[in-house]
Amino acid sequence: MSETLPEIQYRLEQVRRVAGPLPGPRSQELAARRQRAVAAGVASSVPAWAADADGGIVADVDGNQLVDLGSGIAVTSVGASAPAVVARVQEAVAHFTHTCFMVTPYEGYVAVAEKLAALTPGDFPKRTALFNSGSEAVENAVKIARLHTRRQAVVVFDHAYHGRTNMTLAMTAKVQPYKQGFGPFAGEVYRVPVSYPFRDPEGMTGAEAARRALLQVEKQVGAENVAAVVIEPIQGEGGFIVPAEGFLPALSAWCTDHGAVFVADEVQAGVARTGEWFAVDHEGVVPDLITVAKGVAGGMPLSGVVGRAEIMDSVHPGGLGGTYGGNPVACAAALGALETIEEWDLRGRARRIEQIVREELEPLAAQTGIVGELRGRGAMMALELVLPGGTEPHPEAARAVAAACLEQGVITLTCGTYGNIVRLLPPLVIGEELLRDGLRVLADAVRRAAQ
Numbered sequence: 001m002s003e004t005l006p007e008i009q010y011r012l013e014q015v016r017r018v019a020g021p022l023p024g025p026r027s028q029e030l031a032a033r034r035q036r037a038v039a040a041g042v043a044s045s046v047p048a049w050a051a052d053a054d055g056g057i058v059a060d061v062d063g064n065q066l067v068d069l070g071s072g073i074a075v076t077s078v079g080a081s082a083p084a085v086v087a088r089v090q091e092a093v094a095h096f097t098h099t100c101f102m103v104t105p106y107e108g109y110v111a112v113a114e115k116l117a118a119l120t121p122g123d124f125p126k127r128t129a130l131f132n133s134g135s136e137a138v139e140n141a142v143k144i145a146r147l148h149t150r151r152q153a154v155v156v157f158d159h160a161y162h163g164r165t166n167m168t169l170a171m172t173a174k175v176q177p178y179k180q181g182f183g184p185f186a187g188e189v190y191r192v193p194v195s196y197p198f199r200d201p202e203g204m205t206g207a208e209a210a211r212r213a214l215l216q217v218e219k220q221v222g223a224e225n226v227a228a229v230v231i232e233p234i235q236g237e238g239g240f241i242v243p244a245e246g247f248l249p250a251l252s253a254w255c256t257d258h259g260a261v262f263v264a265d266e267v268q269a270g271v272a273r274t275g276e277w278f279a280v281d282h283e284g285v286v287p288d289l290i291t292v293a294k295g296v297a298g299g300m301p302l303s304g305v306v307g308r309a310e311i312m313d314s315v316h317p318g319g320l321g322g323t324y325g326g327n328p329v330a331c332a333a334a335l336g337a338l339e340t341i342e343e344w345d346l347r348g349r350a351r352r353i354e355q356i357v358r359e360e361l362e363p364l365a366a367q368t369g370i371v372g373e374l375r376g377r378g379a380m381m382a383l384e385l386v387l388p389g390g391t392e393p394h395p396e397a398a399r400a401v402a403a404a405c406l407e408q409g410v411i412t413l414t415c416g417t418y419g420n421i422v423r424l425l426p427p428l429v430i431g432e433e434l435l436r437d438g439l440r441v442l443a444d445a446v447r448r449a450a451q
Contacts, residue, residue: 006343006344006345008055008344008429008431010054010055010057010431011054011055011081012052012053012054012055012057012059012065013057013065014055014056014057014430014431014433014434015057015065015434016057016065016066016067016408016409016410016434016437016438016441017063017064017065017409018064018065018066018407018408018409019062019063019064020062021407022047022048022060022064022406022407022409023047023048023049023060023062024048024060024061024062024063024064025062026049026060026061026062027047027048027049027060027061027062030049030061031047031049043177045402045413045414046066046406046411047406048060048061048062048064048066049061052081053068053076053079053080053081054079054080054081055079055427055429055430055431055434056068056426056427056429056430056431056434056435056438057434058080058411064409065409066406066409066410066411067409067410067411067434067435067437067438067441068080068411068426068427068430069410069411069412069413069424069425069426069438069442070411070412070413070425070426071295071425071426071427072299073268073294073413073425074236074268074273074294074295074380074425075294075295075299076295076298076299076427077271077272077273077294077295077298077337077341077346077379077427077428077429078295078298078336078337078340078341078344078346078427078428078429079298079427079429080299080427082298082336082337082340082429083340084336084337084339084340084343085297085298085299085300085333085336085337085340086336087336088332088333088335088336089300089329089332089333089336091332092108092328092329092331092332092333093329095328096328097327097328097329098324098327098328099328100323100324101130101321101325101326102318102321102323102325106328106331108326108328108331108332108335109130109326109328109331111331111335112128112130112302112304112326112331112334112335113127113128113130113304113306115334115335115338116128116292116296116304116306117306119277119278119338120277120278120290120306121277121278121280121281121284121285121286121287121290122286122287122308124308124309125308125309125310126306126307126308126309126312127306127307127308127309127312127313128304128305128306128312129144129304129305129312129320129321129325130302130303130304130325130326130331131302131303131304131305131322131325131326132301132302132303132322132324132325132327132330133163133293133301133303134162134163134265134267134268134291134293134294134303135162135163135164135165135168136163136165136303136322136325137267137291137292137293137303137304137305138162138163138167138168138171138230138263138265138267138291139163139165139167139168140305140320141228141230141263141265141289141291141305141307142154142167142171142227142228142230142263143315143319143320144261144289144305144307144311144312144314144315144320145227145228145260145261145263145288145289145311146227146228147314147315147319148227148261148310148311148314148315149226149227149228149259149260149261151224151225151226151227151260152188152225152227153188153189153190153221153222153225153226153227154171154188154189154190154226154227154228154230155190155191155192155217155221155226155228155229155230155260156171156173156189156190156191156192156230156231157173157191157192157193157194157213157231157235158173158191158192158193158194158196158238158417159173159174159194159196159235159238159239159241159416159417160172160173160191160194160230160231160232160235160238161173161174161178161232161235161236161237161238162230162232162265164178166182166185166186167185167186169182169183169185170185170186170187170189171189171230172237173191173238173417174237174238174417190217190220190221192213192214192216192217193209193212193213193216194209194213194231194235194238194241194243194247195209195210195241195243195244195247196239196241196243197242197243197244198241198372198373198375198384198391199391200244204244205244205245205246206243206244206245206246206247206248206249206250207246207247207250209243209244209247210246210247210250210251210254211250213251214250214251214254217229223254223258223260224258224259226255226258226260227260227261228260228261228262228263228289229251229254229255229260229261229262229263230263230265231248231251231263231264231265232264232265232266232267232268232269233248233264233265233266233269233278233279233280233282233285234268234269234274234279234376234377234380236267236268236269236415237415237416238415238416238417239382239384239415239416239417239418239420239421240375240376240380240381240382240415240416240421240423241375242375242376242377245283246283248280248283248285249283249284249285252285252286252287255288261288261289261311262287262288262289263287263288263289263290263291264278264279264280264285264287264289264290264291265291266278266279266280266290266291266292267291267292267293267294267303268294268380269380270290270292270294270295270296271292271294271295271296271337271338271341272295272341272346272347272350272378272428273295273350273378273379273380273425273428274350274376274377274378274379274380275347275348275350275351275354275377275378275379276347276378277347278290279377279380282377287307288307288308288311289305289306289307289308289311289312290305290306290307291303291304291305291306292304292306295337296334296337296338297330297331297333297334297337298333298334298336298337298340299333300327300329300330300333300334301324301327301330302326302327302330302331302333302334304326341428344428344429346428346429347378349379349428349429350378350379350428351378352432353378353379353381353426353428353430353435354376354377354378354379354381356432356435356436356439357374357376357381357424357439358374360436360439360440360443361374361381361383361439361442361443362374363443364383364443364446364447367447367450368446368447368449368450369388369389369450370385370386370387370388370394370397370446370449370450371383371384371385371386371446372384372385372386372391376424379424379425379426379428380423380424380425381423381424382415382421382422382423382424383421383422383446384416384420384421385397385398385401385420385421385422385446385449386420388450393416393418393419393420394420395414395416395418395419395420397420397446397449397450398414398416398419398420398421398422399414399419400445400448400449401422401442401445401446401449402414402422404444404445404448404449405438405441405442405445408441408445409441410438410441410442412424412442413425422442422446424442426438
């Protein structure tokens, strides 16, 4: 990477290697067992079965080594076996795996809360509640906001993804595969337009897009009824949509003016993924509440809500929690992951990853005619694929690109309301040579899809 960034020692050789067609024989055997034992609704996008992972490599059970440009959907930001995470987990699990913080508390929970209070934006007293998944964190943020404001309405946005619980499915925009057949969903959730520069009217500013959304809120919901405005600062599943500058500050200011809670859902974009600790930091936005999960614990299940003390402490004792929330082993992993981000300057590495992605992929727009936009921040980048000569989504191309990459040993992910986005979420610890190798495979796949 850059000379100013510390070197990383890897356990696995950081080289792409595909011995034969995927899936290999051992992966096929496991797939047959899976079909007999695992519910069909739980799907996997990669047919190769993991045996080991380190740095930017996932090694499968057949001896193949795949370039990881997905990080388990932005989870293994520090790598899938970061030494500090492994060491802290081993130490923790040797003492106890669980006591339930609501019964017998332990220091690790408090240490994580203290660390998150220090890292999240805002120079004011904060409190934290820990849970297991991003969905739980978002749902609890809504609970907290409703109790604090004594209001019910929750405002969300087009293209949003907030989770798979009943409440967060109501907040999520995309029907397939997330919502289809699972309703009815929770009420008092209202959806308004987001700032989507690639698809908004030409020249629309962030402030103008915010006025468009907030006018709809005021006319159709009523500002006095809004408990919370919840937004991903960079939308994830909806297409890695980066709102125009000024959009997020305008939403935050409106919430302050009208007594609503401004919630930044940083489950996917947070914890150094975009080159800052949190995506809101790019515009200096200070949310009332922030949700974290995914990359916060190096692969262990942990999530949290962090926010203003007066809001968080509105909830009566016993009103927040869960049997496994803030599990001691997961808390140990989080302390190791956050330590790794700081010691290895993974925010700097995320910014360097963006530079490399732009160097390798920006020429594709002119070369192929199907790349409508390359966008994102840090190690959260995406290609929006369109039919040649316009902006109509091209989901077939996205599927073809992902399949072609996998054949060559590169894991990519697709997303987007229209299914036409190829998204890149490499581990922040990936080496430059391996990253460029994976990106060049991706670029060739895009060129072939355009033919």
